[in-house]
Amino acid sequence: MNSSTFHEQPTQTPERLAFYAELDRHDLGALWEVLGKLGSLEPRPASVPAHWNYDDLRPLLMKSGSLISAEEAERRVLVLENPGLRGRSQITGSLYAGLQLILPGEIATSHRHVASALRFIVEGQGAYTAVDGERVSMRPGDFIITPSWTFHDHGNIGEEPVVWMDGLDIPIVNLFDTGFAQKYAGSTQPVTRAEGDALARYGTNMLPVEYTRYGSTSPVFSYPYERSREALARLVRSGPLHPSHGVKLQYVNPATGGAAMPTIGTWLQLLPAGFDTAAYRSTDGTVFSVVEGSGYSVIGGKKFAWKPKDIFVVPSWVNVEHHADDDAVLFSFSDRPSQQALGLWRDEAISS
Ligand code: GTQ
Numbered sequence: 001m002n003s004s005t006f007h008e009q010p011t012q013t014p015e016r017l018a019f020y021a022e023l024d025r026h027d028l029g030a031l032w033e034v035l036g037k038l039g040s041l042e043p044r045p046a047s048v049p050a051h052w053n054y055d056d057l058r059p060l061l062m063k064s065g066s067l068i069s070a071e072e073a074e075r076r077v078l079v080l081e082n083p084g085l086r087g088r089s090q091i092t093g094s095l096y097a098g099l100q101l102i103l104p105g106e107i108a109t110s111h112r113h114v115a116s117a118l119r120f121i122v123e124g125q126g127a128y129t130a131v132d133g134e135r136v137s138m139r140p141g142d143f144i145i146t147p148s149w150t151f152h153d154h155g156n157i158g159e160e161p162v163v164w165m166d167g168l169d170i171p172i173v174n175l176f177d178t179g180f181a182q183k184y185a186g187s188t189q190p191v192t193r194a195e196g197d198a199l200a201r202y203g204t205n206m207l208p209v210e211y212t213r214y215g216s217t218s219p220v221f222s223y224p225y226e227r228s229r230e231a232l233a234r235l236v237r238s239g240p241l242h243p244s245h246g247v248k249l250q251y252v253n254p255a256t257g258g259a260a261m262p263t264i265g266t267w268l269q270l271l272p273a274g275f276d277t278a279a280y281r282s283t284d285g286t287v288f289s290v291v292e293g294s295g296y297s298v299i300g301g302k303k304f305a306w307k308p309k310d311i312f313v314v315p316s317w318v319n320v321e322h323h324a325d326d327d328a329v330l331f332s333f334s335d336r337p338s339q340q341a342l343g344l345w346r347d348e349a350i351s352s
Pocket of ligand 1: 113
């Protein structure tokens with residue numbers, strides 16, 4: 001072992017190579033031949049820093065709208081494929097992300113799956129998502145969850161195309177071979193609760209007297225932008241700003257204080273105009289969606305300029321610094337709660 005690798009591959013002698021061939025015939029391998037690939041001194045993600053410009057994405061989304069209906073597609077989504085992981089439908093080593101389009105009058109039929117999903121609304125008014133018998137309107141900047149194994153359908157009863165970013169833990173579910181999925185018997189689930197029911201019941205710093213289901217997924221499934229944005233506006237005035245994050249809040253399950261979903265963590269942050277963050281890295285590869293403002297991020301030494309509706313990704317253990325040209329609001333998500341539950345998560349503020 002030297003300082004740059006965890007394990008140096010031993011010399012391959014003819015006797016050793018013959019032995020490896022013999023092992024191979026018995027479905028065996030020699031650890032010392034592969035240890036350098038299995039273990040590393042620090043994370044070596046296959047995913048790379050990447051940025052998607054919404055000016056490029058939008059025309060392609062609209063083109064998809066003319067080529068296939070939401071109904072035929074089941075979900076009309078352009079998958080954000082990390083350039084280092086092409087063909088695997090992954091934006092990081094553990095997460096899936098895509099941009100979903102629903103046109104006026106369309107529905108995306110009801111189904112459920114073990115994978116948990118988040119929706120972060122990017123543009124348009126008039127769409128809803130239904131979860132557990134309640135329909136909630138989608139507005140730009142809203143963060144909405146679809147808990148594991150809950151039936152969900154989406155619809156657009158407005159007059160504009162609606163686009164949101166989907167984030168799912170599909171690669172985590174598949175890592176464990178724990179995926180199940182079902183279609184609902186009808187195209188949409190019956191509405192059994194009025195809009196706003198879950199937010200009133202669970203999202204006002206109070207819980208129903210009989211509530212006991214602490215744990216796993218948040219009973220609040222919509223986190224409206226207006227409320228979160230207002231909190232950030234107040235906090236940026238009262239300070240102090242975190243050197244690496246500006247003002248950054250976690251979305252929580254109000255019954256536990258933990259993340260809204262067991263596998264995926266989500267945040268909203270404000271970087272005031274002119275703010276430069278201190279370099280930071282963490283083991284949770286993180287996806288960012290720009291809500292307001294423009295600026296740039298330096299990710300692993302590469303500069304990516306961004307503006308509203310753009311998406312960018314910071315892989316595990318890669319340094320990131322943000323710069324805001326004007327007041328910028330960034331939504332982000334990662335697998336941090338998964339890593340923390342398993343005792344794996346690390347982060348580090350880099351001092352310059
Ligand atoms: O809206 O239910 O992007 O099931 C991928 C799989 C969205 C959804 C995706 C899904 C959905």
